[in-house]
Amino acid sequence: MKLKEEVNTLIKKAFANAGIEADSITVTDATKPEFGDYQFNGAMALAKQLKQNPRQIAQTILDNLETGGMVQKAEIAGPGFINLWLNPEWIAASCQNAEENDRLGIGTRSNPIKAVVDYSGPNMAKQMHVGHLRSTIIGDTLANLLEFLGDEVIRQNHIGDWGTQFGMLIAYLEEMGEEGNGSLKDLEQFYKDAKSRFDADEAFADKAREYVVKIQSGDAHCLTLWKKFIDISLGHCEEVYEKLDVNLSRDDVRAESFYNETLAKVVEDLDKAGMLQESDGAQCVFLEGDEVPVIVRKSDGGYLYATTDLAALYYRANVLGAKRISYVVDARQSGHFKQVFRVAKEAGFVPEDVKLEHVAFGTMMDKNGKPFKTRDGGTVKLIDLLDEAVVRAKAAITSKENYSEEELEKIARIVGIGAVKYADLAINRESNYIFDWDKMLSFEGNTSLYMQYAYARIQSIFRKYGKDVEGEIVIGDELEHRLAVMLLRFEDVLNKAAEDAAPNQITTYLYELVTLFMRFYERNPILKEGVDEQTRISRLMLADLTARTIKQGLAILGIQVVDRL
């Protein structure tokens, strides 16, 4: 339910009734429980403009407020705040509705759009490393979120499969023969070996350079080798996606090389648009106010990543028909995207009404605030990090429960991977973040385990209860009131998170929800003796709605839940 919108509508109506003109009317969540559920602060701002006392204005609004059964109490406080308390019966009915609905009462967009989310983007010449983690999971979350809200999401994995290094790699692959398949298991090593061969052997280096040209000119033999190489490398990525539980498949791959044929046209079109200039032999677009140009064609005739990105933008906007194109890429590339987006719009490659956004994120750091590396200074392979997460999770869930080995393995996988993802997504994506195993696999604070634990506790109640729950939700006390309102806010949170492409808004919400639930759980017994049937049913339903909200929230983040923990 779009709760805030509903409350807003009431206030807007009150304004209309009172005959007061105001351009933007927005209620906000109450800053404290004692101020109710929502508050409207606009009276103070209007005071000057209307030349009236703000409390007077607030009173006028209140006099014209039609509560419609939704608002129980409205009070003026302080200099002119209007505090609103929702009616418990209305809240209960709304929760009831959510509980009986398989989408938790959350609607789908009335005006869905096509949205392209570009994320992950590994380089086929190298193994995926920790640097790819954030793009992959933030992008996946955004895609899941938009999809859940009803947009038509097109996932695009813009893999790096083109460039001079592939000449060297396929020359080496050829030389290795059948053995190559085996040694390709470790791409990092393969690359190093190929490189040292390249540096040591002049004849090999020549061949590598020759192969670059041959791939580009479509030589069948070299293309076959290249395809084989990409295929194996992509297979490694898929292994990571599988472990990470990310919704990316081969169908989502739209590689750099896909745009090869259109690069010349990009340059040509820029020229036609009168935007092209030659500088030091390179074809450039000079944007007003920018010091450095966007180079779209090198002096040697080759194209660059800006050219490919322009081609991709054209494709996404015009062929795929996207109205929102989101690039989930490291913040260090913000300059690049700012320029490319400008060029694309100015050249008319992308219609005006298409939203282009760079969903930038910061760097992953170690405990000392240095870029995350292995002990010997190398990059940490993503697959190793994920495997370690599962091992550590296994150690962390030294349980009171007796798990079978199989069950333990399953829980460790969900919990370990979930912890890595949650810890990352819980951070405001724009800032750098410190990777800390201990914090990540803690049960305390805003961690995935805290959510998992709450979920498991609820499932445990239902296992014990053992019957279907049918009945009515009744808001029994202040705590249940707050929990219920929090549950109803879910849709607002999702919409805002989608708009801002901010997964941490979802984690923050889940943490608040679960914190409230834990208090409810401690204070309001459900199955214990002495709880009357109506109360029991109502609390069961609130608990169930909470569990389902946690599950749905985590699902959007790409994290599964376990019934026992």
Next chain:
RNA sequence: GCACUCGUAGCUCAGCUGGAUAGAGCACCCGCCUUCUAAGCGGGCGGUCUCAGGUUCGAAUCCUGACGGGUGUACCA
């Protein structure tokens, strides 16, 4: 040099479309298990929101400047 970005409790972070006494978790101290998972809950300690100005009835939030950290800065992606 220029541009972007960040600076909130000892540590890790929320909050930033301006609103009431700035919030969590960790760490530290104190309470709560004979019945729903104590991996939990309650309480305490801890802040000139880097600094200086400005706008405003009201600023952690917006603007300007300084200081400090990070990043980028034409033919790699």
